[in-house]
Structure formats: C-alpha cells, structure tokens
Amino acid sequence: MLDMKMIRENLENIRNMLKYRDVQFDLDLLLELDKKRREMIITTDELRKKKNEMSIKISEAKKAGSDATSIIQEMQSVSAELTKLEGVQQNTELEYTKLALTIPNLLDKSVPQGDSTANKEIRKWGDIPKFDFEVKDHIDISENLNLLELERAAKTAGARFYYLKGDLVKLNQSLIQFGLDFLSENGYTMFQPPYMINRNSMQGAVILDDFEDVIYKIEDQDLYLIGTSEHAMVSMHGNEILDGNSLPTKYAAISPCFRKEAGAHGKDQKGIFRVHQFEKIEQFVFSKPEDSWNQHENMIAITEEFFQKLEIPYRTVLLSSGDMGKISAKTYDVEVWMAGQNAYREVASCSNCLDYQSRRLKIRFRDKTNEDTQYAHTLNSTLVATERTMVAIMENFQTKDGHVNIPNALQKYMGKKTI
RNA sequence: GCGGGGGUCGCCUAGCCUGGUAGGGCGUGGGAUUGCUAAUUCCAUGUUCGCAAGAACACGAGGGUUCGAAUCCCUCUCCCCGCGCCA
Structure with missing residues (x-):
C-alpha cells in the first residue's frame, strides 16, 4: 500500500510507475474514491459532533432533574441519520481499501525500464x-x-x-x-x-x-x-x-x-x-x-x-x-x-x-x-x-x-x- | 474439549457490579523554578480528516440493546490457571 497523500502529490510519478511496470490500474477511480471517502469522513464527523454535544446536554439535564424528552427525541433522529450515512461510508471505505491494496509499489530510480x-x-x-x-x-x-x-x-x-x-x-x-x-x-x-x-x-x-x-x-x-x-x-x-x-x-x-x-x-x-x-x-x-x-x-x-x-x-x-x-x-x-x-x-x-x-x-x-x-x-x-x-x-x-x-x-x- | 480468570492510548494501572466527555503512574520530550548534582512543578506524548483552527475516532475483534456502551447482551479471538485429550 502507498501513502495516499503522496499519491495525490505525485500523480505523474505514479502514472509512470504503472506504465513502466506495464500494469493496468484505475488510478482515476482510486482518486475519486479517496475524495469521496474523505468527504464522507467530514460529513459523518459533523454528525457525531452534534451527537456528542446533545449527549452532554441530556446528561446535564438528567443530573439537574429536569425533563430531557425533547432533546432525546432530537437525538434519536440524528442517530438514525448517522446510522444511514455510516452505511454509505463503510461501503466507500471498503471499495477504496480494496482498490488501494492493489496499487503496485514505487520503483527505485535505478530500476531499468522495460520487460x-x-x-x-x-x-x-x-x-x-x-x-x-x-x-x-x-x-x-x-x-x-x-x-x-x-x-x-x-x-x-x-x-x-x-x-x-x-x-x-x-x-x-x-x-x-x-x-x-x-x-x-x-x-x-x-x-x-x-x-x-x-x-x-x-x-x-x-x-x-x-x-x-x-x-x-x-x-x-x-x-x-x-x-x-x-x-x-x-x-x-x-x-x-x-x-x-x-x-x-x-x-x-x-x-x-x-x-x-x-x-x-x-x-x-x-x-x-x-x-x-x-x-x-x-x-x-x-x-x-x-x-x-x-x-x-x-x-x-x-x-x-x-x-x-x-x-x-x-x-x-x-x-x-x-x-x-x-x-x-x-x-x-x-x-x-x-x-x-x-x-x-x-x-x-x-x-x-x-x-x-x-x-x-x-x-x-x-x-x-x-x-x-x-x-x-x-x-x-x-x-x-x-x-x-x-x-x-x-x-x-x-x-x-x-x-x-x-x-x-x-x-x-x-x-x-x-x- | 470443559470450567474459571484476564486483554484499557509505548509500559503499568483505575473505571465495569450501579451506562452519561477514559483518569492516574512510569518512560520519553520540552518549559519553569532553585548556587550545583538532584529535587519540585507545568505542558506534551495513539489513529484519522484538515493548510490550520479544530473535530472525530480509539478500551482484543465484530455484532446487538440504548437517545447514549470500556461498562449490559451475543459471537469470535488471544493470554493465564485447573481438568481432559494428545505427538
């Protein structure tokens, strides 16, 4: 596996590596999945943040002995939404990992090009x-x-x-x-x-x-x-x-x-x-x-x-x-x-x-x-x-x-x- | 194979019974303080996303219950003790 950040920053090298190795690899798909994956992480992270904040509120309300019913209801709907999104994220992650595992290693510059x-x-x-x-x-x-x-x-x-x-x-x-x-x-x-x-x-x-x-x-x-x-x-x-x-x-x-x-x-x-x-x-x-x-x-x-x-x-x-x-x-x-x-x-x-x-x-x-x-x-x-x-x-x-x-x-x- | 006990951020450990932001010690790095060695004290110390601010995640693994799980339930796995079997 290669460092994804390094791949993003060295696209030309990676394309050359694939060419020199004579390997078929869908680099554009990998980049797309990587982008989608990172977007999903940001979205779900935000929902989790919201959830964590509400959880503290519920806890505080209960400690104070006041009614937390409305917050709990709100949290129920946020939780449901998160579960849905997590499913999507998991699929993206799986697809990404599967592909990322198949990209070949870098080539040292001393390696002769050719068959x-x-x-x-x-x-x-x-x-x-x-x-x-x-x-x-x-x-x-x-x-x-x-x-x-x-x-x-x-x-x-x-x-x-x-x-x-x-x-x-x-x-x-x-x-x-x-x-x-x-x-x-x-x-x-x-x-x-x-x-x-x-x-x-x-x-x-x-x-x-x-x-x-x-x-x-x-x-x-x-x-x-x-x-x-x-x-x-x-x-x-x-x-x-x-x-x-x-x-x-x-x-x-x-x-x-x-x-x-x-x-x-x-x-x-x-x-x-x-x-x-x-x-x-x-x-x-x-x-x-x-x-x-x-x-x-x-x-x-x-x-x-x-x-x-x-x-x-x-x-x-x-x-x-x-x-x-x-x-x-x-x-x-x-x-x-x-x-x-x-x-x-x-x-x-x-x-x-x-x-x-x-x-x-x-x-x-x-x-x-x-x-x-x-x-x-x-x-x-x-x-x-x-x-x-x-x-x-x-x-x-x-x-x-x-x-x-x-x-x-x-x-x-x-x-x-x-x- | 059966019974019992365990696995917590490099190492050690608290929390689990009774669900509500994972705490402490060691080690390591940095700062402060004090004539010196030393001592004391403060901060930092996992992963991911992010230029950053920050946020999320992380308690052997995976499911489930719940608004919320280290904590309750199930499955698996590894380690320790005892019994059984065995080259």
Missing part, C-alpha cells in the same frame, strides 16, 4: 564447468543414483511433487544446516515460522493476484499455506511499534514453501526445479528508511557469498520494471549455472519493499516514546532454495562415471565427498 529483456546483469562469478563426456540433467542423474521418486509422487500427490530419497535427503539437510550456520555467523537470528498464516497477515505480505496464482488455502479455516517464510516473517511484527534502536533486525527463517504455480503450465515440467513444495532459507530484515538501501546491498552480498562457498557459478541480475514483483521497489535475482540445462537459472531473489508491506501491516518504529512513529522498511532475500540448489549441485558436480561430487563446504555436513 524482461531489459534485465541487467551486474555481476558474474565462477567458471562454467567443462565436461569431457555427455552432460546429464538432474533428472537422469537422480534416476541413475536412485535419489528421487517422481512418478510415485505424481501418483500420490500429483505433478510437480517429489520424494527425495537417500543421500538427496541428506544433501538437503546439509544445505539447510550450512545455510543456518552461515547466517548465524553473520549475525542473523534464526526463526522457524508458522507454515500457515491467517488472511490478514497474508494480505499484508502479498498482492491480490498472488492469492489466485500462488497461495494455497486451507478449507474451512482462516489459514493459508505460506508461499515463502517471508509471508510469515513480515506479519510477525504487524501492529507493533518497534524500538528504533533494535533496527535493523536481521532474521534468518527456514521453512517449506508452498506454491500453486498456476500459469506455469508447460514450464520446467519435470524434476525438482519448479515444484509445489520446497525448502528455503530466507533473510528478512526490518530497517529504518535511511538504512534500507544499504541493507539491500548487504543481503545480496550475503547470498552471493553463500553460492561462492558452494562453488556454484552465478550471475546477479537487476530486474527491470516489467519483470519485478509488484510489492518490490527493486529486486536482484541470483541465477546459478545449471550444466544440464546449459543455462543460468533463478535460485534467489533479493527485494527492498520500502514501507509498502509495513503500511499494510502497520509495522512502525520510533526511537523514543514521545516521537512520531514511522513505517519501517522491509527487505527479503533468499539465502538458499534447497531443491533448486540441489539441481545445480547434481548437474555441475556430476562425474563421468555418473556420480555427484559434494562441494567442499558441504562435505562435513554430508559426511562424504561423493554420492
């Missing part, structure tokens, strides 16, 4: 592995080594599910262990969040379209499966006034992620690259506004360092205005090399959401109790999505005789050097 072809590679690390044999993809590798049950998963759950098996289970746990150790050493506090959260929390974290395309709902309950621990982490401090001295909070969250993947039909159909359920360690930071861009750079640096330790070649991409999520003001993606696909593929995403989520969830801070509160900034970044990372490990570290070498950093967690 995904305008994405900008800003860094590249590592040498692409060369093989003197025919390279296999992770599906063939895991089949040969008996590391996945894909057909049986399709039988028991459907497409885009999997059973990890044997050493792949251990590799997954090793990545998680290593990731948590790594973030702990870098001053992060670990969290394991709820995997289901209520509608209000989810609505603060995501934009409406995501409910349809991404989020699973629990039947007959006000609960939704998180699509990422970000959803549970951002709402954790909802309706709170944080102590400014505690910022930035650096949280490391580990959780499974559940995604519908609606609209991804045909893409990455096989294997464990694009699935309905995967594990992810997330960095989540609440920061002061003046510090958030600095934090954003820190977070992407941490993620890059992690993949360097895993010896996986990657490139870091600054997403263009048309390719970003609507809640983010600026996003870096990390794409790692996947030898089986002969391509860089997305494994991590690092976003600064400014005060967009904080406004929705009322996450504020102040340094001293008599100061005005400010909205905190929220930032999220993948540290590691383990299933995708295992695809990269299997494909990049495969050997001629069909085995997979374990990256140095993971060997002590795996207790072996090769699968």
